[in-house]
Amino acid sequence: MESIYDVRGTAHQVVEQASQVTICDPALETLAELVRDSDLERLTSASAFDTETHFFDGGPQTVQYLLVVDALNFCFWPAEDLEYEHLARGVKAAAMNNPGSLTASSLSQYTGADVQRLFDWQQPVPLLEERARLLREVGRGLQQYFNGQAANLVLAAHKSAASLITMLTTYFPGFQDHCIYRGRQIHLLKRAQIFVADVWGAFQGQSYGRFDDISELTMFADYRVPAALREFGVLEYAPSLAQRIDDRAELPAGSEEECEIRACTIVAVEKLRQALASETRKPNSIHLDWWLWEHGEQHRKDHRPHHRTLTIYY
Structure with missing residues (x-):
C-alpha cells in the first residue's frame, strides 16, 4: 500500500504561491555549514531517540506508548511552560x-480528567476534551481493526512508512492533518509522520521500527522548528505577519499565513537535506527535524515567539 498523500509536493505548491513567508537560500547555505560542522554522526543515527524521556521496553508496549503520546502531541503553548x-x-x-491505562479498552473510555492525569503537569492541560476524544478514537480504532494493539497496526504496514501513514489517517481521522490553500488541499501530517519516526527511532530501525522507505518522510511541521529557522534567517516573514507573531497574536487554523509557515518549513528542511547529502552522509528529514527541534528547545527563552495556532494537528 502506497501513501495516498504527497506532503512534499503539496508543500511545494504552497511555496510557489506564498506571499507572507519566503525561504532565504543564502541563509540556508549558512545553516547547512553549521549542521555539517556539528555532530553529524550522532545526527544520522537512529539511536538519537531519547530513551531517558520516553518509555522503551523493546516490545509491543513501546509502540502502544508512542501511539498514545503522538495522539496527544499538539498545542502546548496556551499553558505557559508546558512542554512536550x-x-x-x-x-x-x-x-x-x-x-492497563494504555490498553485499547481503557483508551476508548478516556475522559478529560483521565488525560489530565496522563500529563506530568499540575496545571490545566489545553484542549483537554479534544485530547480525550482523540484517545477514545485511538482506543476504539485499535479495538475494531487491530485486536487492541498498536503493534499490530505497525506490522500491518509491512515495513512501509508510507503504508503506515495511510492506515493511521484512514483508521484514526484525528491524524488527518491538512489545510486548504487557495483551493488546493495541502497535506502536512505532522503527528502521523512523527509516530512513524518515533517507532523507527525507538527501535533503531529494526523490529517494529524497520521501514524500508523511511526516507519518504518529511520533517514534522510544528511551532518550534519554524521559529528556529526564522532565527537562522532561513524563513522570512512579511512585516505584518512578523509583527503579529512577535505580539503573540493567534493565527487562525487553516489561514493562509499558518499554511505558508508550515509548508515553507517543510520545503526549507528538504532543501537543507539536499545541501547536506553526500556519498557518505545522507541525513534524512527526521534527523534534521530532531536537530532543529532540539536547537529550538535549547534556545526557546532567547528566540522570538513562535507562531500560535489553536489546533489538534500540532
Missing part, C-alpha cells in the same frame, strides 16, 4: 506504573 517532555514523561510513568 511533560507529556512524554507522564505517559511513560503510566506505562511503567499502570500498563
Whole structure:
C-alpha cells in the first residue's frame, strides 16, 4: 500500500504561491555549514531517540506508548511552560506504573480528567476534551481493526512508512492533518509522520521500527522548528505577519499565513537535506527535524515567539 498523500509536493505548491513567508537560500547555505560542522554522526543515527524521556521496553508496549503520546502531541503553548517532555514523561510513568491505562479498552473510555492525569503537569492541560476524544478514537480504532494493539497496526504496514501513514489517517481521522490553500488541499501530517519516526527511532530501525522507505518522510511541521529557522534567517516573514507573531497574536487554523509557515518549513528542511547529502552522509528529514527541534528547545527563552495556532494537528 502506497501513501495516498504527497506532503512534499503539496508543500511545494504552497511555496510557489506564498506571499507572507519566503525561504532565504543564502541563509540556508549558512545553516547547512553549521549542521555539517556539528555532530553529524550522532545526527544520522537512529539511536538519537531519547530513551531517558520516553518509555522503551523493546516490545509491543513501546509502540502502544508512542501511539498514545503522538495522539496527544499538539498545542502546548496556551499553558505557559508546558512542554512536550511533560507529556512524554507522564505517559511513560503510566506505562511503567499502570500498563492497563494504555490498553485499547481503557483508551476508548478516556475522559478529560483521565488525560489530565496522563500529563506530568499540575496545571490545566489545553484542549483537554479534544485530547480525550482523540484517545477514545485511538482506543476504539485499535479495538475494531487491530485486536487492541498498536503493534499490530505497525506490522500491518509491512515495513512501509508510507503504508503506515495511510492506515493511521484512514483508521484514526484525528491524524488527518491538512489545510486548504487557495483551493488546493495541502497535506502536512505532522503527528502521523512523527509516530512513524518515533517507532523507527525507538527501535533503531529494526523490529517494529524497520521501514524500508523511511526516507519518504518529511520533517514534522510544528511551532518550534519554524521559529528556529526564522532565527537562522532561513524563513522570512512579511512585516505584518512578523509583527503579529512577535505580539503573540493567534493565527487562525487553516489561514493562509499558518499554511505558508508550515509548508515553507517543510520545503526549507528538504532543501537543507539536499545541501547536506553526500556519498557518505545522507541525513534524512527526521534527523534534521530532531536537530532543529532540539536547537529550538535549547534556545526557546532567547528566540522570538513562535507562531500560535489553536489546533489538534500540532
